[in-house]
Amino acid sequence: MTTVALTGAGGFLGWHTRAAAHAQGIDARPVPLGDAFVPESAADAISGADRFIHIAGINRAPEEEVLAGNVRLAEQAASVLERAERPPATVAYANSIQSGNGTPYGHGKQAAADVLRAAAERIGADFVDLRLPNLFGEHGRPFYNSVVATFSHQLAIGDAPHVDQDRELVLLHAQYAADALLGTLDGVGLAGSEVRESVTGLLTRLSALAATYTHGGEIPDLSDAFERDLFNTFRGAAFEEVTPIRPDRHADARGSFFEIVRSHGGAGQTSFSTTAPGITRGQHYHRRKVERFTVLSGEAVISLRRLFTTEVLEFRVSSDSPASIDMPTMWAHNITNVGDSELYTAFWSNELFDPERPDTIAEPV
The missing domain is CATH 2.60.120.10 (Jelly Rolls)
Known part of the structure; x- marks a missing residue:
């Protein structure tokens, strides 16, 4: 059985990556970092794994903490990569398209990539730097993980979402990102799964899906993969509100x-x-x-x-x-x-x- 060790297993992308691994028969071992970091146990979890996936990061905190925190987590991960008795052959990093964009978050993600790349070179591992766009998917936290999670939550409880600032987004469902981190989806497939949409266009799409589904459980047109992924994300947010569906008898x-x-x-x-x-x-x-x-x-x-x-x-x-x-x-x-x-x-x-x-x-x- 293929084995991966991953950080950030308890977060949004970490959960999706564990789910994707489970579906593909891949054993996924969590590696706690941050305040829960224990070098010995972390090294044991990494040792013998085929692949190490670094997802843990900080994106909601004061600017100096965002920068320093992402570097600190990468340094912890690098230290156990070199400490592991049998280090993995591949190190994959869940980077961001914002990496190096001049913001504290961008600086932190870029610096973390540099730390991990250097560690991978020292242990003779391949380094995979995945610059991921705006991720969305089932069970994202509203007002935290993505605007899709926020809009889905608001529509599910009957609120009327509004757009504060319209701009174009590059969107990717978290299961595609998970497959890429696991090495079961290549870069071409990953890029082909990305969708560009404005915030206003996104709200229009989600509002239409919600209006159809909350009207007696009618199913919208799901012939498009992006619409299906948006719908599944909304269904996850609306499960308590719409279940069970009571048809007219x-x-x-x-x-x-x-x-x-x-x-x-x-x-x-x-x-x-x-x-x-x-x-x-x-x-x-x-x-x-x-x-x-x-x-x-x-x-x-x-x-x-x-x-x-x-x-x-x-x-x-x-x-x-x-x-x-x-x-x-x-x-x-x-x-x-x-x-x-x-x-x-x-x-x-x-x-x-x-x-x-x-x-x-x-x-x-």
Whole structure:
């Protein structure tokens, strides 16, 4: 098994990198830095790893702390690279396109790159300096990680976001950055995944996605990968507000009728399963796929858990009161028949199933 050691594992990009590593069968070892830095244990975590990924950094602090803090973290990382008994063959750095732009943050990121490059040369490792643009993705902190996280949060709770200063952004979903840091996406693929959009254009896109989705759980057109990534980011922010989705049920003497999915465009696939009492299906997660569970007959508990956490959310659903649950990306999920009769469930996803690229990774809830 390929092994990586990474700093900043508890942060936004660190979480996405751990999720990407897990999906690809890569063992990811956290390496604490900063005040939690212990040279001996950090060196042990790095020793024997195929790749060392430095993500930890400081971007929200007084200017002098931003500059000095990024250098300090890089120096800690460099010291354990040289201390490791079996140092990694590759050192990858999550740098920024702001590196060297004259700001304290830019100076700090550039100086950190210089420190790590020198350490990589001393241990004979390849150095990968990834200058990443504005990252966004599921579970970013609003008013901290990205404007996408901020707008998504505001739209999810019903606020009206506004643009303070319009400018063009270079945007990249965090899963692409994670793949590049892991070495499973090359520079050409990384550049091809970047999107240029103004802040105003970004808000327009997110507002349209939110308006469609919060209107009874309708699915917007997800044929464009960037729109899908924005939608998954918004879904992550809006999960508590929109779950479960309650379709309108129309009943008369003949029986009842309700819509499962109303999609505004793009591919889609609907599947159906029967499940015996007491049996559980699922136990997996998706990196990018949108998936919806709807119970048609019987009673079930749908359980979900965000990767690398222990809290499990449970939704009890039945055909007596129709409800749909959309699975957030990078959340393990399953469905259990808790009734006395056979369970009938419809499953919808936004893409056709491809056995070569299933985007279905085994993980128990």
